[in-house]
Amino acid sequence: MVIVFEQSDRTVLIPEAIIYADGKIAGKTDVNGAYNLSFEGHLPNIRVVKGGYTEWTGSPAENDTAILVPLLVRNSTLHVEVFDADTLIPVQDAYIVVTSEDGIRHEARSGFEGKASLGLRADQVYTLEINAPNFQATHDTVVTGGDSTTVQYALVRNDRISIRVLDSVSSYPIQSAHIEADGIKIGTTNDRGILISNISRNVEHIFDISADGYESSHVSRTISFEDQVVDFPLVKAKSTIFVSVYNRDQKPLSNASVQMDGIMIGDTNEFGRLMIPSLEIRPYEFIVNRDGYKRNTLTFTPGKDTGELVVVLESEFIDLEAKVIDAYGAPLGEVSVFLLGDAQETLNSCVTDLNGTCMLAAIEGKMYRIKAEKGGYYPNSTSANTETNPNTIVLHNPATVSTGSSAPFPFIPVAAALILLIAGAGLFMFFSKRQRPRRRSHSNRRKSL
DSSP states (O other): OEEEEEOSSSOOBOTTOEEEETTEEEEEOOTTSEEOOOOOSSOOOEEEEOTTBOOEEEOOOTTOSOEEEEEOBOEEEEEEEEEETTTOOBOOSOEEEEEETTSOEEEEEOOTTSEEEEEEETTOEEEEEEEOTTBOOEEEEEEOOSSEEEEEEEEOBSSSEEEEEEETTTOOBOTTOEEEETTEEEEEOOTTSEEEEOOOSSSEEEEEEEOTTBOOEEEEEEOOSSOSEEEEEEOBOEEEEEEEEEOTTSOBOTTOEEEETTEEEEEOOTTSEEEEEEEESSOEEEEEEOTTBOOEEEEEOOOSSOEEEEEEOOBSEEEEEEEEEETTSOBOOSOEEEEEOTTSOEEEEEEOOTTSEEEEEEETTOOEEEEEEOTTSBOEEEEEOGGGOSEEEEEBOTTTOOTTSSSOOOHHHHHHHHHHHHHHHHHHHHHHHHHSOOOOOOOOOOOOO
């Protein structure tokens, strides 16, 4: 016979203690803490285990018919923390009662920090009750661990109501929501979307709730005595906006592409406008692009009503400055300057002013060739780009052209002069020959003898 009892200041028999014989479960003690162990042959090694007690191991003597097994109590500390569910402030002087399965009560009160500690047995099941002034009573079941166990409880007040405003889709709390009850403003929600109020119960109230970016809510609600938190969902407001795209001169730009948060929405019409309906009132990133213009990226938050997003696109082209001078460095006016493309085609042109300069629209940083022409001067060209402004071209006339000049050799004028010179020499020789008198020839004829 194995008899298990508690070794403490109160000696009691322990039921439901588990008996192991040679490592195998043999059975459990009855209500009197006893178990009749049968075995054959050698004496078994006995192990006794019970929650909340230290285990015991041993073997009976050869002639023993009964063995007494004392189990020592294992102690555990239960730490209880209580705080206000609305304000998260610790609750002082909360009365805490913990009762074991055998009816033994343990009591404590929370201190300034809302904490209390109770010495209990380890690995035991307890019922817990918490009472505090102006708070609802809390009941729970706790199981103690080894050396210590910590539990926390949020106490709900019974003298006020928590009004919580949430997003209707995500259920996220809405901060700074304005709440009116029966036409009287009672406050705004905190960062957890909660407003604490002592509004009367079992009476129908009319609530008006509004928040930035949401549709206003007008609803009637009766709050019962059992209600502690009342939720009001708000639907996000929708807005329609017009994206209006202009150039620097305030002229509408059609066919400008509009992206919103990385998604292509569409192109502007002939009036430079694009309508986007049903937008939530929150920030969006817009990217507007059009050929020949620089991309514009900006952030815009629609309002509650129809709004307009005005976008100004800067031209992709900037001024390429051309300056034309003569061989002596003097500026040349009335010179035609041409901007040439990769295939030497003319992209655009300009005429120099009295300072010898004019502007050509060009893409920033791209390399071009510019050609200058003026009557009485040989044409010339040079490479140019917007980063080397001004881009200077020297024009030579016949008087200033030289082998070291950068102007091309005037093959056509020289060839024409040579042809005229040769032709003139030929005519001169022709007419000179006609005016020369013919010489008579005399032949000596030998007379035959």
